[in-house]
Amino acid sequence: MDGTEAAQEPTTPPSLLLIGGRAGVGKTTVAWEVAAQLRAADISHAIIEGDFMGQIHPPPQHDPHLSAITERNLTAIWTNYAQLGCHRLIYTNTLSILPETAPTFHRALGPDVHITRVLLTATDTTTHQRLTARELGSELNKELQSSARKARLLEERSPSDTVRVRTDGRRVADIAHEVLTATGWAGPAHAGSGPSA
Template sequence: MRVHPVPMLFLSGPPGVGKTTVAWEIFGQLVDSGNSPAFVDLDLLGACWPVPDDDPHNERMKARNLGAMWQNYRAAGARCVLAAGVIESRDGLALYADAVPNAVPVLCRLYAGRQELADRIVRRGRERGADLDKLTRRAAQLSAQLERDDIADFRVDTDGRGVPEVAREVVKEWLRLTGDVDGS
């Protein structure tokens, strides 16, 4: 039995950069082009309380859930994985990739300038009633950290660009790095 690689695209970046929105757009583009993707939001995979003291972002839970979901996605015919969430270290990326047998992980860091992040958070936050100042500060801090400790395979700037354009650029670079997004 031939074991097929599982291309995995991780979209990382600070709050407001567009990780989930871009991932959904890529999902649609892949479906439209005849591919068989699965999509996961890493934050939702770890939405469980309490979190362990030694794992404050609940990454082990997220990875276990990703592995369990992949089994179901694969049985349903999915051949690649799109995952949106903040990934701050190579160890974190490895934890997620190890949850999916034969994974070929690629990490894309989405980038937006400080003012663009703040504007997006304000637009999005009006609907949620969030603490916008706190979230804006966190986004700026995380963006600076991800820029400083860059572990991504590639970066895509999102400032002043539409979601479809950003998604096309991400897929183009992903294809350049992997040669295939459908694990064939």
């Protein structure tokens, strides 16, 4: 360097928290509580609901499973957040923790992204109760069947480094604290009071 160029500060590699789990397990609720605990500690982060990245009907003919449009949308949103200096992302989606999703996140966030996978778990009884209370439209039976099928898939195929966190009968703040601890983003802190998941 000849002194005329400003020194480039090293960039922090992105860090990604993937929260997966069957429908009714509490992914969205827990993710937003993780975000609340990060805000309370004044730790920068962004949050994306993965289900919203491919909500278009009918699917494009060249992309029937919506994987390409999901990746394009994720890339665009993360680019905007990263330009603001953000390097931590919370991402929720049922199957996001499966190994075949990793290339998508490496392309969208960068090859040096550090990924923490968390699988939220709950019994059939618990998820049935939650889905029955949540799904007021015409797709309850479809959601129940899909939830049970994906629970089996996640148990069978989650990578060995996946952190499993039980949600049955626990306070949301405690669940989120356990999830946040897995990331290393914040030091140990007392999880505040709050309702059960």
